[in-house]
Amino acid sequence: MTTWKQKRFWTAVSVTESAGRFAVELDGRSVKTPAKADLTLPTRAMAEAIAAEWRAQDGAVKPQTMPCTRSANAALDKVQVQHSEVADMLAEYGDADLLCYRADSPVELVQRQSEHWDPALDWAASELKVRLQTRCGIVHQPQDVKSLQSLRARVQALSAFQLAAFHDLVSMSGSLVLGFAAAAGWRSAAEIWSLSRLDETWQEEQWGPDEEAQAEAEIKRQAFLHAKRFYDFS
Structure with missing residues (x-):
């Protein structure tokens, strides 16, 4: 057919x-x-x-x-008509931000997370006026309500075109802080993507690379870089 x-x-x-x-x-x-x-x-x-x-x-x-065309279509056909719902969904990442959930061992991974992720949280404290708290393990522990409300207001203030790009910056990195950092140009999009992949990179170093996983990660990396480019256009 x-x-x-x-x-x-x-x-x-x-x-x-x-x-x-x-x-x-x-x-x-x-x-x-x-x-x-x-x-x-x-x-x-x-x-x-x-x-x-x-x-x-x-x-x-x-x-x-045609990634820019597709992103613009999404902004107008999807995000614009449900802006508040999309913004709220992304804001929820702040209460379970990737950067806040740390390993308790081995010591090398603990040190690497602290070395690479703490500066992003420090940037958020300085630029977003919100200090998210870290915790060990994967069990959810809520963040301060006022901090989350402040972050939510920032997400809600984005235009439909910005929010369409911001959606990918946050959802692909797993971090609201990294999404804001990428949008603001704190570091290059490639560097911020690498920060979001810190745990996966550690696993690859210990057990060796998986070609299928690497191919999938590269597709996501390119999408993340495009999202930053589209955000800058908006």
């Missing part, structure tokens, strides 16, 4: 501006989202990145090669 694929039907791709918003046009017709909403974008940089993806299509359209 063959699957129908959309083929390139346009010649020219352009970016237009109206009332401070931007659109991508194919032969003078505005691009729509899958839900048929106007693909209206907040910045020219984002619009130009999306236009470049449409220009690069040759023959059959390949959505997997």
